[in-house]
Amino acid sequence: MGFLVSNPLPVLPEFQSGMVKSAHYNYKKENSMDTSSKAYKLLSLIAISGECSKDVYPFLYLTDSYNEKLMTRLKSDGLIKIHYKDKLRGIRLTRRGKDLLLSLSPERFSYYFADNSETNRPRSDLPRRLRLQQASIAYAMLQCAGIPVYPEEKSALFSGNPQDSAKFALPLFYTAREWKELGAETIKINNSRSLGILLCEDALYVLYFTGDHPIKWEYRTELRLKAFLNYHLKQDMFLGLCQKNTDYPIKALFLGNPMESAKTLMESNGGYQKSYFYLDGSFDFMHFLPASMEGITLLKLLCSPALQSTLDSLLRSDLEPANPDLGLIHDAIKGTTPVLLSYNFDMLRLSRFKTALSFHEITGHLICFDFQKDTLQSYFGDLATIETIDLAKFERRFFH
Incomplete structure (x- = not known):
């Protein structure tokens, strides 16, 4: 289990200085755009959400400097507009922006620009706008x-x-x-x-x-x-x-x-x-x-159930099997201590584990990713010790 360490989370490679490449932006007067560009990806994200949050930028790998140039260009070309109300700033498509997307890919965007849907005519009240912007972040994460x-x-x-x-x-x-x-x-x-x-x-x-x-x-x-x-x-x-x-x-x-x-x-x-x-x-x-x-x-x-199964096997390799007579939910035993594999952060399971530890007046052990450690330590206090999976090493081993 060479990726089990407690070092601080390193900066991801995509966000290290000078490593994010600028996307090619190719909008012309004849309504054309490179559909592999980040400009197109951003416009698409605005289209499916109705109003986009600026918090999507990291998921499009947009640096601050490039993002500023991109937004200026899209606004000057009349493709987007900034909607500011109730101290909430959001990005919306203009009519010209919608027409451009429809001309490029009607099978993708006609669904979102139909009738009085919220993606075509987003409302102005704060709760609805927040929901649209939250959706834009979720969609960006899914695509990423x-x-x-x-x-x-x-x-x-x-x-x-x-x-x-x-x-x-x-x-x-x-x-x-x-x-x-x-x-x-x-x-x-x-x-x-x-x-x-x-x-x-x-x-x-x-x-x-x-x-x-x-x-x-x-x-x-x-x-x-x-x-x-x-x-x-x-x-x-x-x-x-x-x-x-x-x-x-x-x-x-x-x-x-x-x-x-x-x-x-x-x-x-x-x-x-x-x-x-x-x-x-x-x-x-x-x-x-x-x-x-x-x-x-x-x-x-x-x-990925296959990847979860592989990770579970690796994490259990140095542990004893769970003890069904222990009387509480757990995945393995470390010495005499019940262990919970908590990297998938099932809040209900974590809550039940904490309650059981308190009831039995014992200490448990958690295995999680390093970025989850502080939250779990604050939640469990002295009821659990924590071992961490180095996220960067995990990504290099399984996603590269």
Whole structure:
């Protein structure tokens, strides 16, 4: 286990000084643009979210200096505009920007520029704008992790045709708007806070964005959403997934910023009338990952059951098997100490482990990534010791 160290997290190579290359920008009067350019990628991201947050820039590998030049050029060409209201600044497309994208790829963008949809005519009230901007960050992270989000990159969600799904490899992401196309059937889950669903080989993740504080939360609505998704899984309408895996769990995945906001979520009591998130058990698994480049690595890992299995085997190689007579949830034993593999940051599991340690008046041991250590140490206090996986070494070993 050579990548188990406790050194501080190093700066990722993409962000070291002088190592980020500028993208070629090629917009001309005759409405052409290099579709491999970062300008096109940024415009595309604005299109699918309705209003884009500046926090997406790192996921497009835009340096501050290049970003300033790019934004100036896009504004001077009349493709974007800055919308500022309620102290919130966002980026929106102009009519000319939409026309350019439609001329370049109608099969991709016509869906987002139809009728009075929020991606075509975004509202101005603060909660809706925040949601659109949060979605833009989530979409940028998904794309950065190599997960398709655009319509032409995936089969229709409820096609029910295994031949359609065979054309596309998992993982795939579908927005909440795509499942709401079922119409009246989705009325009871219209108030769900989910941004969409991520279909992986071994699980379906319901995606939420919580920011730096507990998300607004309605337990019954999210429970109905889970039941809705489970029903359609059993009816085999999700790309034939149940044919491939009869034990296909539905999990919650929360994006937040910074990493410390995970502790806030785990300690939340729901606030007044339980209107904010708390660990209510509506899902059996509630994972958290930061809206950062570290979160991208964790997202890739969660989407790869084979890689998780390999990592688990490596981490357990120096440990004893779990003891079923111990009376608490754990993955292995180190001496006489129960060990929890916590790199996937399942908040519900972490909370139960902490409660059990306190109840039995014993100390546990956690194995996590280095960027997760401070949050877990603050949450567990003296109840657990922590061993870390060096993120940079892990990435070099498994992703390069």
